[in-house]
Amino acid sequence: MTEPKHAHLKKEVAPFEKTDLKSSVRQLINTLVPLVLLWYAAYLSLSISYWLTAPLVLLTSGFVIRTFIIFHDCCHGSFFKSKKANDIFGTITGVITLVPYRQWKNSHSIHHATSSNLDKRGIGDLWILTVEEYAAAPFFRRLAYRMYRHPLVMFGLGPIGVFLIQYRFNVKGARRKEKMNTYLTNALIVAVYALLVWAIGWQAFLLVQGPVFFVSGLLGIWLFYVQHQFEDSYFEKEDEWSYVKAAVDGSSYYKLPKVLQWITGNIGFHHVHHLSPKVPNYNLEKAHNATPPLHKATTITISESLESLQFRLWDETEKKFVSFKGIKHRLRKLDAAADKLKTTRPSLKT
Helix, strand or coil: CCHHHHHHHHHHHHHHHCCCHHHHHHHHHHHHHHHHHHHHHHHHHCCCCHHHHHHHHHHHHHHHHHHHHHHHHHHCCCCCCCHHHHHHHHHHHHHHHCCCHHHHHHHHHHHHHHCCECCCCCCCCCCCEEHHHHHHCCHHHHHHHHHHHCHHHHHHHHHHHHHHHHHHCCCCCCCHHHHHHHHHHHHHHHHHHHHHHHHHCHHHHHHHHHHHHHHHHHHHHHHHHHCCCCCCCCCECCCCCCHHHHHHHCCCEECCCHHHHHHCCCCCEHHHHHHCCCCCHHHHHHHHHCCHHHHHCCEECHHHHHHHHHCCEEECCCCEEECCHHHHHHHHHHHHHHHHHHHHHHHHHC
16 A cells, blocks of 8 residues: 555544544443442452352453553543543543553653654563564573563563553653652552452452452553564654554554453554544444455454464564564574674774
């Protein structure tokens, strides 16, 4: 698809950027009310059997994900017309999902502005190295990268590292409003958690909130991961990078069953979202269906998405993600060439 055709897509999607107050309020009700009731039901079920608690915890985690989508839309200013309303509900849903509103809003804006740009990696995205960068990296950087990209680390330790630790601190250079919002979010989280511990006891709190936090965090990281880490994705250096191509070709259409599509707030239509972040989540599917060129976006099913776990490096030559195993022979050649260069440098000086 040529650049003019890509650019025209933004105009086709523009009509779906309209926020509908009734839809937003309805979504708040059908998300937050079930979330509270399910959490309470999970607590009550502890006195019967944890086998009953477990499925309730799983359902509650799903509604935390749906709450995060509301938070996400507030960050883009697409959930309400009112900036103040977005700020207020963004902060409230940020407390529920353990994410400071202004901090995440700023880093996520950078993610949208630089997604798939090889020269502007590092803020609001996952750590990605190219094949050449990995080959040139020293041993400990390679080891750190391998550990970071391992599923047990990314999805096992990831929720703890990101949601419990990283988001509790302000980033370097943060402005006063952002800092104060992070402090407010942290204080409200402590207050809510302290109240719950006082009301039901720390053991019951941990048995319910512990797995709810971990499962929702794991699923949140997974959704972000799979929507950009597919084999034929899009990455270019600054001089050839295109915002629209990055949105349409560098973001997947994660085709989920209707129930999961609903619980994840249509975020599977990620190509539409990156093309136009102002489209509220309840309009993403409509925008996709009404725009035929978007039907050609890379479509990934649940079973196909599991294959993305093997993708670790971006191959600039082949323009696709590759596994460590798949380029083992090539890495050996690159390592050998690097070693040869090191040994010939002293003789060049003499």
